[in-house]
Amino acid sequence: MDLITLGRRIRHFRTEAGLTLDDLSAATGLAPSQLSLIENGKREPRISALGTLAAALGVDVPALLSTEPPSHRAALEIELDRAQRSTTFGRLGLPEVKSSQKLPLPVLETLVGLHRELARRDAEAVATPEEARRASTALRLEMREVDNYLPEIEELAEPLVRKAGYTSGPLTHRVVAVLAEQLGFQILHTDDLPSSTRTVTDLANGRIYLPPASIPGGHGLRSLALQAIAHRVLGHERPASYADFLRQRLEINYFAAACLAPRSTAVEWLTVRKKEKDLAVADFRDAFGIAHDAAAQRFTNLATAHLGIHLHYCRVDGDGTLMRGYENDGVRFPADVTGAIEGQTVCRRWAARQAFASRDRASEYYQYTDKPNGTYWCSTQTGTAESGEFSISVGVPFSDVKWFRGRETTRRMTSTCPDAACCQRPPERLAQRWGDAAWPSAKMHSHVLAALPRGTFPGVDDGEVYRFLERHAPA
Structure with a gap:
């Protein structure tokens, strides 16, 4: 009571x-x-x-x-x-x-x-990195329980793009613009967006400001526009906590992906490829004209719910740092005491890191890895961003590899991580020679000590945003 x-x-x-x-x-x-x-x-x-x-x-x-x-x-x-x-x-x-x-x-x-x-x-004041890791972990575990599938967002997204004129294949910029217009928004491109933002929405005047259109393609702009639209479609309020902020980010990313690869079309395409035992993230990417990372994550949304395939996904930086991950197939990502996986180091023998040594960076890298809890097959694509190299991996247990292209690979590694003897402990010969002679100066990762960015929308400079909107508001 x-x-x-x-x-x-x-x-x-x-x-x-x-x-x-x-x-x-x-x-x-x-x-x-x-x-x-x-x-x-x-x-x-x-x-x-x-x-x-x-x-x-x-x-x-x-x-x-x-x-x-x-x-x-x-x-x-x-x-x-x-x-x-x-x-x-x-x-x-x-x-x-x-x-x-x-x-x-x-x-x-x-x-x-x-x-x-x-x-x-x-x-x-308590929104420290530890608090952020706890919130992120809780959200990741929650998504694992639902197989990374949110039917309520699926049911909102597809009717909207169909109404805007989508039929099949890649979603066009024109359809995104029409979708925005039907919801009362105009998409405008500007080269003076506040440095702390990706997009800015003017709710008073029905405007969504995006970065300048790139040539050719500008496919990332479709996703940015859809994410901005998603806040309105999903009825988001201003986030009351960092956990709210993370959940909203997840939901707008999901909505954008569900628009870029609408469920009925994507599931039909994937079902055909599964019957042909020729599933490939790269083909899924090309069929819908989206980035490889977006295709990999969208595949995780649909694979379990509609194809009956359990799997894992991870994005790893060139130094082996795990940036994002999802799993419902029992694979064990490295984790800290809070259960967070972000910032942890992935085993050197996993495909996510072995792929960096591949000479053929244009094609997907395939590998089997014997891990403590079973054998997994992975398809990995590498790329380069402003921050450096990265890899995107989608993997499945051995029992499901029969549905995928690349299953015939002979590459195989054994990983016993988190056992330090696997790849974290230096060879005894080198340890004996250099153990007392090496004195490196370590880089200081300031984000480890820093509090989370301030503001209603973490990291966004409100004053900068307000001045931007004042400049661009219609007379």
């Missing part, structure tokens, strides 16, 4: 009926002091008393027990009471302000606003 809301509802119905505490006391047999404690959420009434109170107030018991505040003022009073019972307020050592009917509404609104800001700053 929510005592604060219950108390405010009783007070609301009492004042609506024009009763004083003494009047209600006379009608119910409960002392005025006891009624005051109940209305202030400091005492729980007996079940029998609820019926008596409801009868005296001319309502039924369910009306008293509703979880909805009875009015805007009551909602503010409840919020103020809860805020003054929080540990954040308790640390301040300040006296409580009684949220009585005598408290002017503007004062009540100001106090609630100040408490909201205190709570926001308190939450921001």
